[in-house]
Amino acid sequence: MIGTGISVNSITARRRHPLARVAVVALALGLLGGGYALAAPNGSTADAAIASGKADDAAEGKSLFVAHCASCHGFNAEGSNKAPTLIGVGAAAVDFQVSSGRMPAADAGPQAPRKPRPDWATDQAIDQLSAYVQSLGGGPTRPTEEQVNPALGDPAKGGELFRANCIQCHNFVGAGGALTYGKYAPPLNPATPTQIYEAMVTGPQAMPVFNDSTITPEQKRDMIAYITHVRSQVDPGGSGLGRIGPVTEGLVAWVVGLSLLILASIWITAKKRRAQA
Amino acid sequence: MNAPPKAITGPSTFLDDRLGAGNFLKRNLRKVFPDHWSFLLGEIALYSFVILLLTGTFLTFWFKPSMGEVNYLGNYAPLYDVRMSEAYASSLHISFDIRGGLLVRQMHHWAALLFVAGMTAHALRIFFTGAYRKPRELNWLIGVGLLTLALLEGLTGYSLPDDLLSGAGLRITQGVAQSIPIVGTYISFFLFGGEYPGHDVIPRFYTIHILLIPGILLALISAHMILMWVQKHTQMPGKARTEKNVVGAPFYPAFMAKSGAFFLFTFGVIALLGTFAQINPIWLFGPYNPANISAGSQPDWYMGFLEGALRLMPAWEINFLGHTVTFSVLIPALVPMGIIMTGLALYPFLEQWVTGDRREHHVCDRPRNNPHRTSIGISAITFYGILWLLGANDEISSVFHIDLYTTTWVGRFAVFIGPAIAYWITYRICIGLQRKDAEVLSHGVESGVIKRMPNGQYIEVHTPPAEDIAEHIRGKKEIPMLVGSADGDGIPPKGARSAIGRLRTKMSEAYGTDHVPLTDGHHNGHHEEEHAAVGAGERKELH
Numbered sequence: 001m002i003g004t005g006i007s008v009n010s011i012t013a014r015r016r017h018p019l020a021r022v023a024v025v026a027l028a029l030g031l032l033g034g035g036y037a038l039a040a041p042n043g044s045t046a047d048a049a050i051a052s053g054k055a056d057d058a059a060e061g062k063s064l065f066v067a068h069c070a071s072c073h074g075f076n077a078e079g080s081n082k083a084p085t086l087i088g089v090g091a092a093a094v095d096f097q098v099s100s101g102r103m104p105a106a107d108a109g110p111q112a113p114r115k116p117r118p119d120w121a122t123d124q125a126i127d128q129l130s131a132y133v134q135s136l137g138g139g140p141t142r143p144t145e146e147q148v149n150p151a152l153g154d155p156a157k158g159g160e161l162f163r164a165n166c167i168q169c170h171n172f173v174g175a176g177g178a179l180t181y182g183k184y185a186p187p188l189n190p191a192t193p194t195q196i197y198e199a200m201v202t203g204p205q206a207m208p209v210f211n212d213s214t215i216t217p218e219q220k221r222d223m224i225a226y227i228t229h230v231r232s233q234v235d236p237g238g239s240g241l242g243r244i245g246p247v248t249e250g251l252v253a254w255v256v257g258l259s260l261l262i263l264a265s266i267w268i269t270a271k272k273r274r275a276q277a
Numbered sequence: 278m279n280a281p282p283k284a285i286t287g288p289s290t291f292l293d294d295r296l297g298a299g300n301f302l303k304r305n306l307r308k309v310f311p312d313h314w315s316f317l318l319g320e321i322a323l324y325s326f327v328i329l330l331l332t333g334t335f336l337t338f339w340f341k342p343s344m345g346e347v348n349y350l351g352n353y354a355p356l357y358d359v360r361m362s363e364a365y366a367s368s369l370h371i372s373f374d375i376r377g378g379l380l381v382r383q384m385h386h387w388a389a390l391l392f393v394a395g396m397t398a399h400a401l402r403i404f405f406t407g408a409y410r411k412p413r414e415l416n417w418l419i420g421v422g423l424l425t426l427a428l429l430e431g432l433t434g435y436s437l438p439d440d441l442l443s444g445a446g447l448r449i450t451q452g453v454a455q456s457i458p459i460v461g462t463y464i465s466f467f468l469f470g471g472e473y474p475g476h477d478v479i480p481r482f483y484t485i486h487i488l489l490i491p492g493i494l495l496a497l498i499s500a501h502m503i504l505m506w507v508q509k510h511t512q513m514p515g516k517a518r519t520e521k522n523v524v525g526a527p528f529y530p531a532f533m534a535k536s537g538a539f540f541l542f543t544f545g546v547i548a549l550l551g552t553f554a555q556i557n558p559i560w561l562f563g564p565y566n567p568a569n570i571s572a573g574s575q576p577d578w579y580m581g582f583l584e585g586a587l588r589l590m591p592a593w594e595i596n597f598l599g600h601t602v603t604f605s606v607l608i609p610a611l612v613p614m615g616i617i618m619t620g621l622a623l624y625p626f627l628e629q630w631v632t633g634d635r636r637e638h639h640v641c642d643r644p645r646n647n648p649h650r651t652s653i654g655i656s657a658i659t660f661y662g663i664l665w666l667l668g669a670n671d672e673i674s675s676v677f678h679i680d681l682y683t684t685t686w687v688g689r690f691a692v693f694i695g696p697a698i699a700y701w702i703t704y705r706i707c708i709g710l711q712r713k714d715a716e717v718l719s720h721g722v723e724s725g726v727i728k729r730m731p732n733g734q735y736i737e738v739h740t741p742p743a744e745d746i747a748e749h750i751r752g753k754k755e756i757p758m759l760v761g762s763a764d765g766d767g768i769p770p771k772g773a774r775s776a777i778g779r780l781r782t783k784m785s786e787a788y789g790t791d792h793v794p795l796t797d798g799h800h801n802g803h804h805e806e807e808h809a810a811v812g813a814g815e816r817k818e819l820h
Contacts, residue, residue, distance in 0.1 A: 155355045163441065163563045167571040172441065173561050177572025178674035178681045185572065229355050230561065236373070237383050237555030245442060245571075247669045249556050250578025253390035256554075257546055258321070258398060261391070264542040265317035268535050 061132025064125055068104050068118075077136055082108065089202065090139020091130035096198035098126050100191070102205075110182035111205050114190060140201040140211075147217055148193035153225025161215060162223050169207075173230050173243045179206055189231050193224045310532040311512035311525035315402045317539055321395030324543035325388045326498065332385040333487065339375055341367040342437065342483035344476040353560050361439075361564035364479045368438035368559055384551035389434060391547060393427050393579040400424060400621070404654050406641035408511045410634075414625045416504040421622045423497050426490055428579055433486040435557065435577055439479055442557075444565030445574040447474065449587070456606035458597075474567060511641050514752020516745050520639045573672055582661050585668030586613045589688045613664055620657065631784050634757040645714070646753045648707035649788045652700045659699035663692045711793035714750045717742050719796050751795065758789035 066075060072083035079085030083105075086093075097103035101115040130142065146152065163172070171177045174188030183206045188196065197220055203209035215223070241248040280286075293299040310316075343363040349356050351366070352373045371378035400420060403409050409417035432450065436443045451473050455461040470477030509523050518524050526532050550556075562571065576584055586609030593604040628650070629635065644651040666673070667688040674681040721739035728736040741747070759782045760770055773782045 156357045156359050159355050159563060160359060163566070163569045163571075167441075167569065169572050171573045172563065172571040175573070176675060178671040180681050182678075182680045184675055184678075226355055233355075235555045235558070237379055237558060238551075238553040240555050240558070243558070243561065244573045244672055246557075246575045246577050246581075247573070247672045249386075249554075250390065250581065252550070252554055253387065253394055253578060257387065257391050257550055258394045260546045261321050261395070261543060262314070262318070262398075264546075265321075265539065266314040268539055268542075269312045269314045269317065271535075 057128045057131035058135045059132075061128035061130070061135075064120070064129050065132055068120065069129075072105070077133065086133050086136065088137035088139045089133060091134040091142050092140040092198040093202040093204065094130040094133045095126055095142050096195055096202060096204055098129060099123075100195055111184065114186060140198070143194060143197045143201075143217070147221060148197045148224055149221070150193055150225040150228040153218075153221040153223070155222065155226040155229040158219070158222030158224065158226035159230075161219055162226050165210065165215070166223070171244060174227055175243050188227055193228060196224050196227060197221075305506075306527070306529040308506070308509075308528040309523045309525045310528060311510055311518075311523055313513050315406075316510065318395060318402050319399035320536065320539055321543055322392050322399055323395075323498065323502075324540045325392035325395055325547065326494065327540070328388040328544060328547055329385060329392060330491065332381045332388060333491075335381045336371060336385060337487060339367055339371045339378065340364070340437070340483075342480045344439070344474075344479050356560060356563070359564065362479065364437060364439040365559070365564045368440070372560065380551050383554075383556050384547050386435075386556045387550040387554070388547050389431055390556075390578060391543075393424075393431060396420075396424050396427060397579075401654070401658070404621075404624070405644040405651055406511070406513075407638065407647060407650065408641050409625045410638040411625075411629070412508055412637050413504075413511075416501060416508070417625055418622055419497050419501050419504070421618060423494065423501065424621075425618055426494055426497070430486060430490040430494065431577055431579055433482040433490065436482050437479060437486060438557075438559045439565050440557075440559035441562040441565050441569055441571060442559075442574055443562075444474070444567065445570055446576050446580070447478065447565075448567065449576075452606050453610040456603045456610065458600055458602050458607075474565070509639065511639055514640050514643065514749055516748035518640060518748075518752070520637065523639075573675075575669060575672075578665070581668035582613055582617075582664040583610065583668075585664035585666065585670070585688070586610075588670055589664070589667055589685060589692065591689075613660075617657065617661060624653075628788075631759075631781065631788050632757045633759045633785065636757075640752060640754070642754065643749075643752070645707040645710040647756060648704050648711075651707050652703040655703040656696035656700045659696045660692060663688060663695050667692075708792055711753075714753070715793050715795050718747060718750055753795060755791055756789035759785040 065073075065077065069077075069086075072080060073086050074080050077086040097112075098121050099117070101117045101121075102112040104118070105112040106115065133139075134141065166174070169177055169179065169185035170188055171185075176187035177185045179185060185206070191199070199207060200210040200215065200220055200223075201212070210220075235243075241252060281289075289299075341363045345363045346360055347363055347366050348358050349361055349366050349369060350358065351369055353369055356369065368382075371382055373379070403417065403420070432446065436447050436450075451465050451469065454465045454468055457464060465473065468478070468481075469475045470481070510525075512518050512523055512525065515524070526535075563569070575581065587606070590605050590609045593608075595602050595604070642650075644654075667684065670684040670688065671681060673679060674684055721741045724738045724740045726738040728738060730736055742750070759773070769778075769782075772778050
């Protein structure tokens with residue numbers, strides 16, 4: 001407005017105009033909204049920088065972090081009353097949470113569910129985010145391809161460890177199970193070998209940590225070999241009925257078995273003997 | 278009729294002269310069996326039992342009832358070289374290395390589920406139609422015994438493969454034994470031959486499962502059938518059906534053909550399930566190790582109500598004179614089972630005590646015609662059903678995303694409130710159905726024809742019900758009641774003077790009062806009954 005040639009008096013006069021208040025509020029809102037639009041998280045700028053390869057991973061990761069994570073975890077990953085600090089959780093935790101779509105969380109439920117990743121969470125973006133969080137305070141790193149290759153593991157040995165450590169929550173084939181207060185052990189079927197490994201070393205959500213002194217990396221690979229072997233196995237006995245044990249079996253016995261037999265008995269007794277001619 | 282050929286008469290005469298079977302067959306082959314679909318429910322159990330014996334025999338050829346430890350070297354790769362009991366290894370061997378072994382194992386397990394399901398459905402049919410009444414109380418008691426034994430047979434059976442899931446069941450069994458005050462630990466040591474799990478339990482359960490209980494089951498089933506044969510089958514009320522006759526088809530050839538066909542149906546359904554639906558995949562559970570337990574560990578369905586009771590029970594435990602009494606195990610293990618089995622066994626006698634009915638009954642009640650009995654039955658089903666459902670509360674929580682503790686708390690209240698609500702609703706439905714019956718008899722059935730009279734009145738044409746339907750409805754019997762009212766001098770009858778006597782006559786009155794007596798149609802004899810469709814009397818409106 002400066003330099004428009006309008007005298008101070010006329011401004012003062014217009015300040016008293018009945019619509020002045022409305023105009024001021026509209027202006028303030030407009031400035032706020034416009035400013036926000038400029039400063040708001042914007043994937044395209046980060047993508048452009050990544051594509052040009054100018055910035056290093058941790059720095060790019062920080063900008064991704066500020067854009068997508070900081071509102072709950074704090075601008076320096078120091079945590080808030082909504083979410084824990086991420087200093088020291090390590091790259092493995094970031095990769096597990098973001099690659100499985102659990103983070104960013106949709107809402108504050110008892111547990112963040114697995115869901116499709118948002119568009120910005122490309123493999124490269126996860127690499128950068130992981131590098132940034134790793135740079136904050138160390139922590140478990142992501143496993144190598146070799147560490148999670150099921151072909152190199154011994155499924156029988158892994159099965160014994162799986163039964164001793166995992167099935168009390170995840171069920172005997174990893175079909176998942178209920179925990180208390182709305183939490184649950186998710187099914188393991190959609191988890192990649194890398195995610196299974198990372199879950200063990202980081203202990204996401206309600207899960208305990210199985211560090212390398214509790215279960216060695218080789219043993220973890222054996223367990224991954226067992227989990228992936230069993231879940232890809234064709235059920236030899238017909239339909240697996242959800243592989244959750246006798247609950248569905250009992251349901252099938254009553255709903256299918258007994259119903260078919262009752263239909264048969266109705267059909268048989270409805271057939272009347274023809275009167276002899 | 279032509280004389281039979283000599284090739285048949287020769288051996289028949291030979292046998293008849295020595296066994297005297299001719300007369301027996303002549304008398305019994307013409308035995309009449311009434312036709313109703315629900316009378317075949319017991320046969321589901323009977324034929325499942327036959328299939329259990331056949332498939333079970335097959336399984337014993339390869340099963341090794343031993344807790345001796347071996348390293349598994351069979352075909353199932355994810356368990357290769359894993360240390361396990363011989364029982365488990367031989368079960369895997371049957372599943373993966375014996376031709377047809379998995380199919381027979383699965384058929385055996387499906388047949389077991391259907392055996393108990395068939396018995397349950399059969400018992401409910403008997404209960405709701407009052408077919409347990411005099412003279413069949415003893416056969417009813419045999420049936421309750423069979424049901425109880427079947428549960429034990431199932432428990433010992435699914436424990437045998439010694440997989441992780443069966444081990445969980447075994448551990449609960451041991452926990453229940455230990456929870457019995459004073460003698461609990463002794464019973465546990467006696468059952469397992471020392472510390473749990475020990476080496477004795479599988480061989481012992483094997484003998485019980487394949488010899489002792491099947492032997493008793495076979496004897497009791499025979500007794501059950503013979504009594505049924507001698508006392509004759511009950512029949513549904515209907516045309517020309519009285520307490521003195523049985524209307525139906527003769528055993529030979531009609532009933533025999535139907536029954537034979539039904540065996541094949543049962544076999545077919547079990548074979549289908551065994552082929553297409555995997556049951557008890559022991560290779561997925563892994564070998565039993567007392568340190569391991571899986572989420573979603575449930576027993577077979579017929580033990581589900583006990584599982585549910587255990588899951589609902591609050592953690593109550595007291596110390597009485599130095600003995601720990603664990604109510605959190607003792608009550609769920611004994612009380613629901615006690616209520617259901619004792620209730621079943623005593624019901625015929627309690628009903629006789631309340632009604633004072635000492636007559637013989639060969640014609641079944643329709644469930645609506647004895648509303649209190651039907652309501653008691655549905656209440657018991659609700660009680661059982663809620664416990665049964667809550668036995669799977671972790672799966673419910675996991676599948677439907679309901680908080681686990683919410684299911685527990687809902688269950689704790691529902692198990693008491695549910696049966697009461699069920700009682701009331703069932704009672705109202707029974708009365709409603711009786712009213713409908715009375716209406717059908719007195720007014721006929723709607724023909725769908727509306728007539729307009731010359732004066733403008735609309736009339737809905739009713740036709741009398743078909744004769745068999747009318748007779749079926751007229752088969753309703755009054756329920757006897759004790760006389761409790763005072764005589765002319767104001768003195769009540771002898772039995773009704775004590776507090777219990779007064780309660781008894783009051784219950785008798787409630788149990789026996791017929792709220793909807795049947796009246797015969799006031800238009801009897803008319804082929805076409807006509808009723809005003811729009812009129813004060815009918816209160817029916819046409820729009």
